[in-house]
Amino acid sequence: MARTLFVLTGAGISAESGLGTFRDTDGAWARFDPMRLATPEGFAADPVLVHAFYNQRRRDAVRAAPNPAHTALARLETELTSRGGRLFLCTQNIDDLHERAGCRAVTHMHGELLRARCVACGTEPVWHDDLSVETACPACGQRGGMRPDVVWFGEMPKHLEAIDEALAEADLFVAIGTSGAVYPAAGYVAQARAYGIPTLALTLEAADNAGMFESTRLGRASETVPALVDEVLSGRL
Numbered sequence: 001m002a003r004t005l006f007v008l009t010g011a012g013i014s015a016e017s018g019l020g021t022f023r024d025t026d027g028a029w030a031r032f033d034p035m036r037l038a039t040p041e042g043f044a045a046d047p048v049l050v051h052a053f054y055n056q057r058r059r060d061a062v063r064a065a066p067n068p069a070h071t072a073l074a075r076l077e078t079e080l081t082s083r084g085g086r087l088f089l090c091t092q093n094i095d096d097l098h099e100r101a102g103c104r105a106v107t108h109m110h111g112e113l114l115r116a117r118c119v120a121c122g123t124e125p126v127w128h129d130d131l132s133v134e135t136a137c138p139a140c141g142q143r144g145g146m147r148p149d150v151v152w153f154g155e156m157p158k159h160l161e162a163i164d165e166a167l168a169e170a171d172l173f174v175a176i177g178t179s180g181a182v183y184p185a186a187g188y189v190a191q192a193r194a195y196g197i198p199t200l201a202l203t204l205e206a207a208d209n210a211g212m213f214e215s216t217r218l219g220r221a222s223e224t225v226p227a228l229v230d231e232v233l234s235g236r237l
């Protein structure tokens with residue numbers, strides 16, 4: 001029987017690639033104020049500060065390398081697809097480590113740090129360099145309107161319809177490396193339960209919504225994810 005898996009990933013899957021998480025003790029929101037750095041109001045109030053924050057995270061993301069957890073999910077996607085099944089990979093992450101590990105279909109519900117967006121004309125070019133208030137839009141030439149193409153608090157996440165459709169078709173829901181603190185992503189486990197889909201969380205510490213999962217495996221993603229992929233591909237899960 002062809003398998004359809006829904007996998008939701010969060011910052012924890014990229015932690016072992018050297019990219020900081022948000023809510024761990026040393027996370028970004030433990031050190032910086034998300035209201036100043038991750039809201040449209042914060043960007044309007046101090047674009048120089050916000051560009052500096054995301055420029056540093058973009059440089060880190062470009063320098064980072066996929067870890068065995070990313071690679072295992074790419075193997076899972078390839079194998080499931082070859083058997084006529086599907087991996088729907090929904091990530092809250094804004095790095096491109098899933099793609100660089102070989103995943104072909106990645107749904108970035110919080111946008112992509114390695115894209116920019118022009119607020120004047122809406123163009124969303126791939127962007128690996130620093131952004132500033134002087135950056136001119138490559139399409140319309142407007143200066144001062146280029147922002148990271150990421151979803152900030154108070155903004156609508158992307159691809160919500162495709163995500164809901166994929167959830168309804170899945171036969172297993174797995175959340176990897178996410179604290180379950182931010183909706184709508186944190187509510188997907190409840191939706192999966194409502195569809196009668198088995199739910200599993202792989203994380204380092206119990207997530208905020210841990211009680212919603214039928215089972216949780218604590219550990220480092222670089223160890224727990226390859227083991228999970230072996231179980232799925234051998235029919236043990």
Ligand code: APR
Binds near residue numbers: 011023092110180220
């Ligand atoms: N292996 C597995 N899990 C890990 C690892 C690791 N090596 N290191 C940390 N984790 C887990 C933590 O236990 C925690 O549950 O990853 C999770 C990180 O949680 P957050 O920092 O809250 O990241 P995330 O859940 O992705 O945040 C969701 O919040 O700020 C917004 O848009 C931002 O996408 C982000 C969203």
